[in-house]
Amino acid sequence: MKLSEIARILHCELHGDGDVEITDVAPVEDAPPGSLTFVVDRRRARELATSRAAAALLPPDAPDVTLPSLRTSEPYAAFVAAVELFHPSPAREPGVHPTAVIAATARIGDGAVIGPHVVIGDRVEIGCRAVLDAHVVVYRDVRIGEAFTAHAGVVVREGVRIGHRVTLHAGAVIGSDGFGFLPLPDGHRKIPQVGGVVIEDDVEIGANTTVDRATLGATVIGHGTKIDNLVMVGHGCRIGPDCLIAAQVGLAGSTTLGARVMLGGQVGSAGHLTVGDGARVAAQSGVHRDVPPRHDYAGYPAVQAREWRRASACMPRLPALFRRMRRVERAVGVGSAEDAPGDEG
């Protein structure tokens, strides 16, 4: 595709030779000949000098470069559009594979692609243009909106509610029983988990992630929220809209996240607490208390990130601090009987 054609489709301003032939898109560092690349920060435009790319998407105020360029106020968004242009999703023929087992009482909208060995239970309703890949299992009484995508092996348990344009990646389990047991003298008695799960519009959930159903009421995942792989969402969690939850995060029961919360990988949260709107928690942190809105938290237990960084920077210097303390105590003549033995760290 000619660069001038791409400029037209992406609504960019063309600088330089529009007849250059573009064959793919690539980041600067890996760009092969013939590729369109991009630079978001105009100060990094000079990196293009050593790139093999054929052209670049640049912000309007970037300096002139030897490559032909497309100028746009949103180079990254234009790059994403270019990726879609060069890698269109293959159209899939609507239809139901003959090995699928679909209850007579289920209703599936027009244009659905139902793969081999899919199982859909009684009274399930699924909107238009759904794609259910091989081996997806939807239990009874589930309701799902339009443009649903479920990759191979997804399991949606009974009664779950799912909005429009939701994507579930392979192996995700939605609506498994919450982990609730009543300790009795003769062992643990299961607390029935009879609540549900509500997944709002435009949510994406990663591979092998599990979202437990509530004991009573519902576990809720707000619209636009994106969840990575191998995440655990405990029973009764209420996750707000437009959150980003990285891989292997674990949210204990009844955790509440506000809007636009960002959790780094492997973050753990105790239950029955609230992370405020726009708060961010660094990877591997352990959240034991409420996090106020628009704060950055980190550490175990998590505190303000700035505070945590300062404190953890002290850690490697602790052995020396103990030695310094001993020296000072000797100079002052203050004894330290309780701490003396083995004090050199």
Place this chain on the structure above:
Amino acid sequence: MKLSEIARILHCELHGDGDVEITDVAPVEDAPPGSLTFVVDRRRARELATSRAAAALLPPDAPDVTLPSLRTSEPYAAFVAAVELFHPSPAREPGVHPTAVIAATARIGDGAVIGPHVVIGDRVEIGCRAVLDAHVVVYRDVRIGEAFTAHAGVVVREGVRIGHRVTLHAGAVIGSDGFGFLPLPDGHRKIPQVGGVVIEDDVEIGANTTVDRATLGATVIGHGTKIDNLVMVGHGCRIGPDCLIAAQVGLAGSTTLGARVMLGGQVGSAGHLTVGDGARVAAQSGVHRDVPPRHDYAGYPAVQAREWRRASACMPRLPALFRRMRRVERAVGVGSAEDAPGDEG
């Protein structure tokens, strides 16, 4: 259902109007009109004043409330029984779905529900009243007791032994190979994992959890133990009875847990160590050494929880401690050449 009828079924003492019609059960904070709620701690009975619930389960010594109430020495257990009363598990018609693939040499007890596309291997034995949902795979030579429940997509590898009343949630994998490799000059040689897995009675295992088979001998999960989602049980672990293991816990090979051990979410344990009876380990802790019976541990590496809480409370004050040290050193005239630069934290 009338409150007086519920009182009769749950063996509670009725205080107030027994003709109140109850339509559901709910926790105090979410109780809709018409619901039965509960309070375990009599000092919290006053919270009922602002609840919309129609009636409450209370301990015998709770003060009088404006709502009708049911008195019982175990309000929480009675509430669980009430949940079951209002949300009975739907009866499922026994039968084998025609798409299931069951080896001729397999034996399955009476009353089984075998879902679509289930696969059961040679010489498998399963007791009465089993429920195997869609896509469950049971490899050859597995033996399973009565009242077994496996949700969609569960995989049970060859030779695994499972007791009575065991529940496996969707995507759980039982009997995958342990992670054992012998480092040789030309790479890692796999150590064959030819041991098994024994799951005793009344065990429940969460969604997408994995339990590896032993190299030799068996990985054992004791009766009554409950394991949450996305947990990893390494090869040769021996887990005692009535343990509670929260989500995303990882137990390295040959970890031994005693009876009634409780592990918080994301706890990791090194292998070849023992956590004693009744010990509890706080979420995200890293267990590197034996934990004595009936102790609470926390931290990384895990120590007594009390000790860890005190130590971690010091963390945020470390930068100030370094400043204080510098001040004292100056006052005393003790040099600190080694630690001087960048010491302000």
Place this chain on the structure above:
Amino acid sequence: MKLSEIARILHCELHGDGDVEITDVAPVEDAPPGSLTFVVDRRRARELATSRAAAALLPPDAPDVTLPSLRTSEPYAAFVAAVELFHPSPAREPGVHPTAVIAATARIGDGAVIGPHVVIGDRVEIGCRAVLDAHVVVYRDVRIGEAFTAHAGVVVREGVRIGHRVTLHAGAVIGSDGFGFLPLPDGHRKIPQVGGVVIEDDVEIGANTTVDRATLGATVIGHGTKIDNLVMVGHGCRIGPDCLIAAQVGLAGSTTLGARVMLGGQVGSAGHLTVGDGARVAAQSGVHRDVPPRHDYAGYPAVQAREWRRASACMPRLPALFRRMRRVERAVGVGSAEDAPGDEG
């Protein structure tokens, strides 16, 4: 099998009675009568005195023991060979189960075992002697080498490349979408994940592990690398050859591991960093920066393991250190207004 026969097969030197009948293999501590056990360290040969084993594999320089023994310079490797001798993998009849759904354009090599309900997409190529257990799903355009093993429920997404002798354990997902979203004023826009995954020869990947496809280019897992259960490999990671990655490790996008890297369980790594050849990172550590080759790292954030051990050994003594500081300050007459309240830890 007679011990002398085992000596012949394993190329070991026989000491003592070769007519002893061996019925199984076992580690020293669990060895039942009739078993062959092994000791790697000659100083531990005395433990055999209390073992019930019938014979032992020993290094050549081990002292004489009362049991008959087989001497070899590699007792552990000989033991592994003995395990294989006593527990041969059962031969499986090649063939395609009639419930498998295989695209007309797929090509599968000789000797394949294709289990029930397997699904293989368009233009897939699989080499000789593949074993695909029940419910394995291979999307379109995947290429796989010889001697491939996939356990039940494995999902391989479109376009993935897999080398020879690769094993994927139950529930593993290869090629799921990377987690990439562009924050825009009206929510997160998905960055299409159009790259691939390349898995080289002799790789083994654990149960329910997920390996994401790259945004562009490829996620690579080097030859001979072994990955345990429930691991997350983010998009664009490049893992070198012969690495060992323990359970529940999480690698954020574009992490690079060199050759022979070892990561302990639950390690987390930030993205866009490099762990050098032969480096080892202790369980639960959080890697935030490059790790130089052949270094041992530990902690959160990870530093040199030696340094971390020294620093974390100081942690439990911090409350006492604060008390000591207070005492010294009083002795010197230095005030500490800012830190005074609550300073006793």
